Amino acid sequence: MFEIGDNIMYPMHGAGVIRGIEEKEIQGVTRKYYEIQLPMHNMQLLIPIDQGNSRIRLVADALSMDLVLDIFHHGESDPSLTWKQRYKINSDKMKTGSLQEGAEVVRDLRRMQNEKKLSSNEKHMLDKASLILIEELSLIMGITEGQAAELLKI
Known part of the structure; x- marks a missing residue:
């Protein structure tokens, strides 16, 4: 269980902070x-x-990075x-939320981009995966994006 103030990574969305834990009733079901x-x-x-x-997941530590x-x-x-x-493999990797697999997506798409033009879907994936990786690296190392x-x- 996470605690208020924890820096977390949410797959396909990036870095975030747990600001609170609240109980809500939605469609007659109360959940936290x-x-x-x-x-x-x-x-x-x-x-x-x-x-x-x-x-x-929690933001990775410096050793993992x-x-x-x-x-x-x-x-x-x-x-x-x-x-x-490539697109299917990379999509599956991004959905895991794994730091390593996200970094592999960025690495592989950047290398491919240096050799030939990426499809618009791959270009979008590269941009998103890069932002997520940059966010986590900046949090871990205490540096700007x-x-x-x-x-x-x-």
């Missing part, structure tokens, strides 16, 4: 909800606490995939 503020989207979400498939940055800069990409295969982008060379 995390009240999450997502600054990147200037949005507030209510996520049921008992919803096991939300994949919310170091390992991910190593994979980001030195990991292998599979250039033989078609854009449809601009500094995080520079560290990733995005």
Whole structure:
């Protein structure tokens, strides 16, 4: 269970902060909800606490980020995939909310972009995945998003 003030990552949405825990009745059912503020989207979400498939996680620690940055800069990409295969794999990775898999999406799409033009869907995915990675890196390292982008060379 998360606590008020925890920095969290919400898959496909990015970094947020648990601002509160509140109880609400919706359609006759009373449940507890995390009240999450997502600054990147200037949005507030209510996520049921008992919803096991939300994949919310705490922001990674510095050691985890170091390992991910190593994979980001030195990991292998599979250039033989078609854009449809690549898009499906990358979509599935983004849905997990995993820091490592999100970094792999950014790495692989950036490499592909350097070789040829990405489809509009892949370009959109690259932009979104990059923002999410930059957000988490800036939170972990206590730096601005601009500094995080520079560290990733995005």
